[in-house]
Amino acid sequence: MSMSTPVNAADSGAEPVDLRSDTVTKPTAAMYERMRTAPVGDDGLDGDPTVRELEATTAGMLGKDSALFVPSCTMANLLAILAQAERSEQLVLDSAAHIYTSERGAATFTGLFYLGLPGTEGAIDLAQLDDALAPEGRRLKTALVAMETSHNNAAGAVLPLAHMQAVYDTAAGRGVRVHLDGARLFNAAVALDVPPSDIACWSDTVSLCLSKGLSAPVGAVLAGSKAVIEKSRNLRRMIGGTQRQLGIMAAAGLEAVQTMGPRLAEDHRRARRLSAGLNTIDPRLVATVPQTNIIQVDVSRTGRDGAAWSLDLEAFGVLARPWGKLRLRCVTHRHIDDAAITRAIAAFRSIAARMPA
Ligand SMILES: *Cc1c(COP(=O)(O)O)cnc(C)c1O
Numbered sequence: 001m002s003m004s005t006p007v008n009a010a011d012s013g014a015e016p017v018d019l020r021s022d023t024v025t026k027p028t029a030a031m032y033e034r035m036r037t038a039p040v041g042d043d044g045l046d047g048d049p050t051v052r053e054l055e056a057t058t059a060g061m062l063g064k065d066s067a068l069f070v071p072s073c074t075m076a077n078l079l080a081i082l083a084q085a086e087r088s089e090q091l092v093l094d095s096a097a098h099i100y101t102s103e104r105g106a107a108t109f110t111g112l113f114y115l116g117l118p119g120t121e122g123a124i125d126l127a128q129l130d131d132a133l134a135p136e137g138r139r140l141k142t143a144l145v146a147m148e149t150s151h152n153n154a155a156g157a158v159l160p161l162a163h164m165q166a167v168y169d170t171a172a173g174r175g176v177r178v179h180l181d182g183a184r185l186f187n188a189a190v191a192l193d194v195p196p197s198d199i200a201c202w203s204d205t206v207s208l209c210l211s212k213g214l215s216a217p218v219g220a221v222l223a224g225s226k227a228v229i230e231k232s233r234n235l236r237r238m239i240g241g242t243q244r245q246l247g248i249m250a251a252a253g254l255e256a257v258q259t260m261g262p263r264l265a266e267d268h269r270r271a272r273r274l275s276a277g278l279n280t281i282d283p284r285l286v287a288t289v290p291q292t293n294i295i296q297v298d299v300s301r302t303g304r305d306g307a308a309w310s311l312d313l314e315a316f317g318v319l320a321r322p323w324g325k326l327r328l329r330c331v332t333h334r335h336i337d338d339a340a341i342t343r344a345i346a347a348f349r350s351i352a353a354r355m356p357a
Helices: 002-009 029-037 049-062 073-084 104-110 126-133 161-173 185-192 196-200 226-238 247-259 264-278 306-315 338-352
Strands: 066-070 090-094 113-117 142-148 177-182 205-209 220-224 294-298 327-331
Touching (some): 049 196, 049 205, 049 220, 066 073, 066 247, 073 177, 073 205, 073 220, 073 226, 090 126, 126 161, 142 161, 161 177, 161 196, 185 205, 185 264, 264 294, 264 338, 306 327, 306 338
Parallel strands (some): 177 205
C-alpha cells in the first residue's frame, strides 16, 4: 500500500484551500490499488484489456455504441471534430465554449473555421444557430455543432435538456452532427438527477474528462457510433495519442466512472455554501449561485481586480484563479471539505474588511 501514501499528503490541514480547479484532485487509494493490479497489454498492438473494459463501460454509461480512451479531453474534442468534419467546413458553437475559447488554436491545423455564436448561460442562441445552418449563399458548410455541459465559462451552468434537444433537432434536421463537450458531464447529470446517457442522447459524440472532479490522474473518453470511434482511433494514432500499457491509467479511469459520480453532489453542496457565504460579506462582492461545482466571484466593485484578490487570498492559504480581469473562479472538489469552505469564506471576509466603506 506504499503507493497510496501520496494520496493523503494533500489532505492535511496545513495544505492550502485549493479552489483553482477540480483538475488538482489526486487519485484515490482505490485507484492506486486498481492501477497496481490491472491486467495490461499493448493498446497500440493487439489491445489492452483494462482499456477495453473502460471503453465498453463508459460507452454503456453514455448510451453510445463505442468509446475511445484518450490522454485528455482536449484530444477527445479534437478527434470528434477531425472525425466528423472536413477541411474548409465549419464548426458552430457558443462563443464562450471551452472548444472556442481554449481549444480553437487547433483550427490552424484542422483547417476548419470555428463560428462562435452568442449564448446565454452556455446555451447557444437558437435563432442564430438555425440561421448559421441554413445552406444559403456562399457560406461555409457547417459540418458540426458543439455544446458543452456543465459549462465551464458559464460558472458551471447546466444546459436544460429541452435546449439540448432543440439544438440536436435543429442540427439533425439539416443533416449536421452534434458533439457534446461533456468534460464535466457527470456534474451535469448529478445536478439534473438523471443518468449521463439522458444528457448524451442529444449528441452524436460526447467527451468526458476523467481527471477533473472524477479524480483520475489523467485521461478522457470519447464516445459515439462504432464508425466514428474507429475513425477516431486511427486519427488518435496519427496525432501520437496511442499509448501502450495504458491499462494502468484506464484502471484509475474505471474506478472514476464506476464510483466517483455520486459524490459530486457533495462538491455542489459545498459550492452553494461557499457562494451563500460570500454573498453575505459585502454587497460589492457578488458570487454566482452555482448549479454544480464552479462559482465566479465578481470583484469589479471592490476596488481590487481579480489578480489582486488572488494574491491577497493566497496570503490566507486560499487559492483561486482570476477569471478575466474582474472575476475570480472557485471550484470545489474532493479535497475541499466543510472546514475548507469555512476557511475560504473567512479569508474573503478578512480581505473585504479592508475595503473603504
Ligand atoms: C477542462 C476542459 C476541457 C479540457 O480537458 P483536458 O482534459 O484538460 O484537456 C475541455 N472542455 C471543458 C468544458 C473543460 O472544462
